[in-house]
Amino acid sequence: xxxxxxxxxxxxxxxxxxxxxxxxxxxxxxxxxxxxxxxxxxxxxxxxxxxxxxxxxxxxxxxxxxxxxxxxxxxxxxxxxxxxxxxxxxxxxxxxxxxxxxxxxxxxxxxxxxxxxxxxxxxxxxxxxxxxxxxxxxxxxxxxxxxxxxxxxxxxxxxxxxxxxxxxxxxxxxxxxxxxxxxxxxxxxxxxxxxxxxxxxxxxxxxxxxxxxxxxxxxxxxxxxxxxxxxxxxxxxxxxxxxxxxxxxxxxxxxxxxxxxxxxxxxxxxxxxxxxxxxxxx
Amino acid sequence: xxxxxxxxxxxxxxxxxxxxxxxxxxxxxxxxxxxxxxxxxxxxxxxxxxxxxxxxxxxxxxxxxxxxxxxxxxxxxxxxxxxxxxxxxxxxxx
Numbered sequence: 140x141x142x143x144x145x146x147x148x149x150x151x152x153x154x155x156x157x158x159x160x161x162x163x164x165x166x167x168x169x170x171x172x173x174x175x176x177x178x179x180x181x182x183x184x185x186x187x188x189x190x191x192x193x194x195x196x197x198x199x200x201x202x203x204x205x206x207x208x209x210x211x212x213x214x215x216x217x218x219x220x221x222x223x224x225x226x227x228x229x230x231x232x233x234x235x236x237x238x239x240x241x242x243x244x245x246x247x248x249x250x251x252x253x254x255x256x257x258x259x260x261x262x263x264x265x266x267x268x269x270x271x272x273x274x275x276x277x278x279x280x281x282x283x284x285x286x287x288x289x290x291x292x293x294x295x296x297x298x299x300x301x302x303x304x305x306x307x308x309x310x311x312x313x314x315x316x317x318x319x320x321x322x323x324x325x326x327x328x329x330x331x332x333x334x335x336x337x338x339x340x341x342x343x344x345x346x347x348x349x350x351x352x353x354x355x356x357x358x359x360x361x362x363x364x365x366x367x368x369x370x371x372x373x374x375x376x377x378x379x380x381x382x383x384x385x386x387x388x389x390x391x392x393x394x395x396x397x398x399x400x401x402x403x404x405x406x407x408x409x410x411x412x413x414x415x416x417x418x419x420x421x
Numbered sequence: 422x423x424x425x426x427x428x429x430x431x432x433x434x435x436x437x438x439x440x441x442x443x444x445x446x447x448x449x450x451x452x453x454x455x456x457x458x459x460x461x462x463x464x465x466x467x468x469x470x471x472x473x474x475x476x477x478x479x480x481x482x483x484x485x486x487x488x489x490x491x492x493x494x495x496x497x498x499x500x501x502x503x504x505x506x507x508x509x510x511x512x513x514x515x
Contacts, residue, residue, distance in 0.1 A: 197443070197447070202443070202447050203446070203447070203488075203489055203490040203491065204487070204488065204489060205488070206462060206486050206487060206488045207462065207463070207486070211462075211463055216463035216466075217463060217466070218481060218482045220482060221482065221484075221485065221486065239451065240460065367436075368436045370440070371436035371437055371439050371440035371443075372436050372439045372440070373439075373443060
């Protein structure tokens with residue numbers, strides 16, 4: 140892993156992790172990507188935009204330390220500095236949790252912009268963990284983005300929703316609305332990739348999905364037992380013990396920072412009958 | 422060790438237990454208040470600032486409120502930073 144100790148000024152790059160469909164791995168990916176960036180030496184903050192259904196805090200393992208949240212900051216009840224939770228594992232990583240009590244109407248475009256602008260003064264990467272759906276929370280999570288990671292499963296409804304979200308990224312964002320500005324750089328992160336099922340012809344291949352969505356591929360994350368384990372213990376996959384999923388996330392993060400990393404389809408083949416009988420500690 | 426599909430003393434069972442413990446602690450707090458974060462914290466912070474300001478000139482960001490929730494008790498830690506040049510009686514020597 141390349142250690143890149145950065146000097147200021149910070150990049151202030153806003154990256155939204157979005158998908159449309161729920162349950163595809165947005166929060167898992169937001170946690171893994173932000174931890175991966177911090178591990179590489181970038182000052183990173185990850186923001187939970189899913190107002191009312193806070194979950195990023197659990198995935199990051201800081202749920203017991205939440206005092207103030209994103210909404211408190213937007214409404215002026217707390218300063219940003221007071222709401223940011225420093226990760227205990229990586230000093231470069233901070234978490235901005237969302238509110239569990241308010242609803243999505245508590246988010247305002249101006250409020251979000253103010254918070255993002257303040258974060259840009261300090262952080263290289265600002266990762267916005269979007270809620271599912273395409274309503275207010277999701278719209279605001281993507282509105283100010285410079286880049287988007289569209290988390291997609293090789294499954295029909297997920298691909299369809301990703302297509303819809305890609306449409307919104309190219310029309311309903313500040314970059315789309317500002318004449319002369321580069322469009323949001325969108326890339327697909329294919330998650331829950333199952334080699335065995337693809338080989339059996341039961342699941343669409345990476346090529347199938349990319350052909351339909353027609354955007355670049357950021358990475359392929361295999362279906363992996365490591366993901367559940369990491370969420371159980373409140374650790375981003377990348378910071379837990381090495382697994383096919385953690386290696387794939389590390390590759391994806393390196394690509395996000397502009398490195399060229401060869402695309403490999405990491406395989407956790409599902410254990411066949413032989414393995415199940417004779418043991419394979421995963 | 423994995424034998425015949427049974428996880429004997431496996432790590433995964435441990436992580437599932439961790440998941441359950443974390444959820445139980447968190448949900449116990451959320452159910453009792455309807456939320457993980459007590460709603461009174463912003464008001465509490467404001468009151469503390471007002472009380473301290475009667476004696477020392479501090480700003481809202483000088484107050485740091487931390488919370489840690491565990492199974493039996495939760496702790497609320499409040500740190501008020503008093504800038505060196507604002508101590509009462511220190512007639513601006515800087």
